[in-house]
Amino acid sequence: MTASGRLLVEILSIGDELLMGQTVNTNAAWMGRILEEEGWRVNRCVVVSDEEAAILEALVDAESRADLVLITGGLGPTRDDITKHVLCRHFNTSLQLVPAVEDRIVAWFERRGREILQVNRDQALLPEACTVLDNPLGTASGMWFDRPGGVTVSMPGVPYEMEYIMEHGVIPNMQMRLQRDGRLPKRAHKSLLTMGTGESQLAAKLGAMEDELEAVGVKLAYLPSPGSVRIRLTAEDHAVDALGAAHAAVLECLGQWVVSEDGAPVEKALGDVLRENGWTLAVAESCTGGALGAAMVARPGASVFFLGGIQSYSNTAKVNLLGVKAELLAEHGAVSSAVAEAMAQGARKQLGADYGVAITGIAGPDGGSEAKPVGTVFMACAGPSGVRSVHHRFGRDRKRNLEMSVRGAAQLALEMALNEVGDAKPASGVADSL
């Protein structure tokens, strides 16, 4: 437990594939988010290999600090999965067959028309000392162990199975326990998202305000990612009441750079503005291949504003499907403000949308030139008040260039839409026209 009475959590992820980077540990991030929402504090995350000694050492260490230890991974039916055996040794217990779990596993295989093997049935062998947490999405159950000083839970590493067990088993059981013990944590966050400047400039601008905020118990953090800086305000206990005013003061101070007042990603902020105003969006994507459209539909409810688009990766597609003039391509090249603007206008027209947004650039690692090096990207947005384009020179990394392109295009469209509703923002990137 922390000094402020918050539940202290540690996460122990097991798997060589995580250490070797064959799998990204998205589980830990997901758990961090949901635990934070509960007001619990994640103190540490540890990743260890599929080896008994390493698992035991990390487990003992985590249990010495944390109220709740969450273990993921190593529960599959194959030989490299040893977590269950390590837990039996650690909690001095042995495996027993749980018939209800076996029935569920058999039914799981029957529904899928797959042959069931002994190793699958063996997943119903569970430590006697644990309380089983149901997993209807797979064959490995969650295991809840009460121990002196807290609770340890083991879950499969498959993300949606872990998420189910967290949401339906771990969180509600833990909440009941905290309620019983009269431990109701109080903590809150607010965020805002800025673009167009760096974290040092933001910190300088906030200056003295940061001291005042700390004095009332509100902590600031700067979270930079490519192209944007998220600012997070955190308050605990009594300071929670001061959070609203603190957030408003920071918004006021940084207004010129704020692209989303609730810290939502720029694509979400764009979707919100379009939805609120009944506007529709179409895209035209060259180098990003569809990533902007994918970002726009990543959240539910996109069909209200997103009509679709054209993935005009080839020049033929730009001409045939977007109506970009061949002479324009010949004169300026596919990576140019003229072509980006024609693509945006083409998408707007072809889909019959209020806004058309286009991206064309050189993602790399090849294809650059002296005049247009790798990382050169043009973005354009055509809307009711005309067309505007910007260009950026990102770096040499293809993945990052594609991400930045999506974010930059969404920002340009967001700026134009906000201008249309009268909430003016300064221009991003290097303006090419208008």
Next chain:
Amino acid sequence: MTASGRLLVEILSIGDELLMGQTVNTNAAWMGRILEEEGWRVNRCVVVSDEEAAILEALVDAESRADLVLITGGLGPTRDDITKHVLCRHFNTSLQLVPAVEDRIVAWFERRGREILQVNRDQALLPEACTVLDNPLGTASGMWFDRPGGVTVSMPGVPYEMEYIMEHGVIPNMQMRLQRDGRLPKRAHKSLLTMGTGESQLAAKLGAMEDELEAVGVKLAYLPSPGSVRIRLTAEDHAVDALGAAHAAVLECLGQWVVSEDGAPVEKALGDVLRENGWTLAVAESCTGGALGAAMVARPGASVFFLGGIQSYSNTAKVNLLGVKAELLAEHGAVSSAVAEAMAQGARKQLGADYGVAITGIAGPDGGSEAKPVGTVFMACAGPSGVRSVHHRFGRDRKRNLEMSVRGAAQLALEMALNEVGDAKPASGVADSL
């Protein structure tokens, strides 16, 4: 150092944003991959908060085990970044101004036309005891500390800056040191990717072979993700010579389920087959909004085979841009095999491609019905030999449904392309036609 003489590495990531899940720890995965390629062993990854006591405890712990400790994060110019001060305390040293670094920082701001602040200049204050590792991509330098028993390096948490310092500073310096000490590790991996069955079935099929492989020093691991299982073979020292034969034996045994012999993701395998045969690809995406196209262009060189596509999120786009008949939509609904096939044929025709691949489905969380619940997705592929479609019923999670749709569509196209070259594969999903 491990028993086999491999360099032992531990990663220490610093940042509340990682613990709270606001940022996914992709740095650790990237480092894991590159260190593994060097034949070094990542033993443990730990994430701790921006607090001196937590950082110090984890650092002392990691240094007690590892030859090389890699720290990321907490080097920004703002107040919540305390790593540099913690390192000074830990290594009993103090900060001094490094003029060459200051010059670089000043130039960095001048190039961008941004005002430089004192906090930015202060990033040239670095621990006296360290060797500075250049970071031309940002303002926080890498710091290399020699210590009894090994090396500790601190790097910024911004991924591309960390990657630069790793590739240009940490790896070459460490290699020189290992060469000097005559410690040349030997280790190798091979992978293959399967789809269409689970890890227990794969393990059962491999059966006795697994014992034989272990006897010659080749270790197997099963790495499941939604829709596929990657199998990784690892060999150390003398066993490296046995790896090729072991990989061939596993391929032979599991042939019916193998979709990529080198373990490449299915989208990469599809791109490779298309490239090798000089075929082109077009996409038509409804629920995925462009994610299949984005997956196809994620790797360099996609312009050889990827022509583009239509993001037909709205029905109007399906009719106007893909030529799907309005009667077909009215009769079968947008989420149907008939419409998926018409979309695939439309994409093939509109883009003039050899293969057209289409996705239409209900990603959720809303929009499902009794007959077509959330997670129902139809995929179709039109190629030189006709059109084929399959449908899947995934789950209730939007993000996962979109991922699985992209993978399923790429698998369908890969199967058709492999059939065309005579390397037949069994059908995936539930076949709807052909």
